[in-house]
Each structure stands twice: as C-alpha cells, then as structure tokens.
Amino acid sequence: MKIKSSYHVHSNFCDGKDSLEEMAEAAVLKNFTHLGFSSHAPVPQNRDAAMDINSFETYKNQVLQLKEKYKNKLNIFLSLECDCYEDIGMVQEVPIGELDYYIMSIHSLGVGKDKRAIDYTTEEFAELIKLSGDDIKDVVKRYYNLLLAQSLKNKPDIIGHIDIIKKNNINSKYFNEKDNWYLDIVDNYLKEIKKIGCVVEVNTGGVARYGVHCLYPSDEILHMIKDYDIPLMLNSDAHTKENLDFYYDEALKKIKNKGINKLYYLTYDGWDNYKI
Ligand SMILES: [Zn+2]
Numbered sequence: 467m468k469i470k471s472s473y474h475v476h477s478n479f480c481d482g483k484d485s486l487e488e489m490a491e492a493a494v495l496k497n498f499t500h501l502g503f504s505s506h507a508p509v510p511q512n513r514d515a516a517m518d519i520n521s522f523e524t525y526k527n528q529v530l531q532l533k534e535k536y537k538n539k540l541n542i543f544l545s546l547e548c549d550c551y552e553d554i555g556m557v558q559e560v561p562i563g564e565l566d567y568y569i570m571s572i573h574s575l576g577v578g579k580d581k582r583a584i585d586y587t588t589e590e591f592a593e594l595i596k597l598s599g600d601d602i603k604d605v606v607k608r609y610y611n612l613l614l615a616q617s618l619k620n621k622p623d624i625i626g627h628i629d630i631i632k633k634n635n636i637n638s639k640y641f642n643e644k645d646n647w648y649l650d651i652v653d654n655y656l657k658e659i660k661k662i663g664c665v666v667e668v669n670t671g672g673v674a675r676y677g678v679h680c681l682y683p684s685d686e687i688l689h690m691i692k693d694y695d696i697p698l699m700l701n702s703d704a705h706t707k708e709n710l711d712f713y714y715d716e717a718l719k720k721i722k723n724k725g726i727n728k729l730y731y732l733t734y735d736g737w738d739n740y741k742i
C-alpha cells in the first residue's frame with residue numbers, strides 16, 4: 467500500500483475553512499490513506515483560532531462517525547494541536563487520553579498583556595522582539611527553551627512546525643538561520659527529543675500560506691534530523707481541503723535529497739514507517 471497521509475489537519479471547528487467531512491472527502495479524492503484531524507485545542511482564554519471548549523464533544527463524535535463511515539477508504543484519527551505558553555505550559559483543557567495522538571506546538575511567547583504571536587504579522591513579531599529588550603537571540607532562546615521544557619514534561623507524539631520561530635524572519639531580517647549560535651540551540655533541542663522519541667513533522671502549511679521560506683523545518687535542521695535519525699513525518703497543516711497535499715511532491719523530493727529514505731505514520735496499532 468502506498469501511504470499518503472497528513473496528521474496535521476484543521477477544520478471549521480477551529481480556524482480551518484472546511485468541515486471535517488469535506489476534508490475527509492477531499493482526502494479520498496487525493497488518494498490519501500491516513501488522515502488525522504488536529505484542530506487547535508481549546509485554550510483557557512478564548513482565542514479566535516482555537517476550538518471552543520463546548521465544541522469538543524461534538525468534534526470528537528463527528529470524527530468518530532467519519533472514522534466509521536470512511537473505514538473502507540481512509541484511516542481517520544482523532545487529535546488536537548495543543549498550544550504551549552510560557553506561563554501555563556501546555557493547555558490541558560480536554561482529556562488528552564481520549565485522542566489517538568496529539569501535536570504540541572508554540573504559536574506565541576510572553577505572558578498577559580505582553581503576549582505576542584510569533585507566527586502572525588511581522589508587526590506583532592517586531593513587538594515581541596522589542597518587549598524582549600530588542601534581543602532576537604533572547605526570543606529564539608525563549609522559544610526553544612519552552613519547546614524543550616514542555617517536550618520533556620509532556621512527551622508529545624508529534625512536535626508541530628519545529629522552527630516556526632523563523633516565520634517572520636523573512637530574508638534573514640532578524641538573524642541568520644545558518645549561524646552557529648542558532649543551530650547550536652536547535653541541536654541541543656534535537657538531542658533531547660531524540661531520547662524521548664517524539665516524531666518531528668515536515669510541515670508544508672507555512673508554504674501554502676506564506677511561501678517557501680516557511681517550509682518547516684529548514685534545510686539545515688532537516689540535515690540534523692537525519693544525522694540524529696529522529697523519526698520524521700510529512701504533514702500539510704491544511705486549513706482548506708485544497709491544501710491537503712500542498713507542496714507534498716516538492717517536500718518529498720527535498721527529504722529524499724537529504725538522504726532520508728523513510729517516513730513515519732500512525733496506524734491503529736501504533737507507529738510504523740514506509741520507504742520513500
Ligand atoms: Zn500550528
């Protein structure tokens with residue numbers, strides 16, 4: 467069986483555009499074999515992009531119904547993308563144990579009125595740097611420190627868009643992603659998560675929305691992932707049905723060119739991998 471999958475998929479339960487069923491139907495038409503729904507998990511203070519806490523039961527039931535309805539065409543999984551914050555750590559508003567797996571991600575840094583998104587507008591990212599004493603290194607360090615601490619604490623199944631901190635670093639505006647200080651921070655992070663066994667995703671969602679600079683992870687990090695032999699998977703972080711496999715051919719080529727010849731995917735019996 468030729469595997470085609472995405473375990474990072476949004477819907478209109480969060481900031482996605484299409485319904486769960488529209489996403490599933492599109493996945494079948496695009497010859498997907500595995501599809502994991504991972505809406506943004508409910509957060510304590512309501513965030514526009516996140517699922518409302520009162521919607522979780524409906525979301526869960528709809529995913530389970532689709533799992534049954536599509537069982538001969540598509541393997542469907544129930545998941546959430548769980549946010550981490552510097553003050554409270556990873557959100558725990560829904561019982562993680564009810565999910566087939568979950569993705570852990572960071573989308574913002576700072577606390578209270580000083581909280582700013584890292585993956586939204588360039589203006590907001592500039593404010594975050596200003597609030598961090600105009601010190602981009604400090605912002606980068608805070609990002610990876612939070613990611614590391616929460617990875618060690620929660621041992622998530624999948625790390626979401628590992629280097630999203632670069633999203634607004636267009637044309638190396640704030641730092642050079644090839645500099646040793648930066649790669650050393652990432653190297654230290656990868657070394658630790660290798661021990662825990664988290665799966666890292668190649669995430670094409672940023673490319674779909676913001677261009678090739680936003681392929682996560684960067685070439686350099688992909689190289690390090692290969693050297694550490696960290697399990698890697700391909701996800702689209704799709705917010706629309708059209709983008710379910712956006713940039714997949716190009717990303718696969720890139721992964722293969724790095725000398726990586728297998729990708730991980732989840733089955734109903736646990737993790738497995740396939741040759742690419
Ligand atoms: Zn995300």
Ligand SMILES: [Zn+2]
Nearest residue numbers: 474476547703
């Ligand atoms: Zn996402």
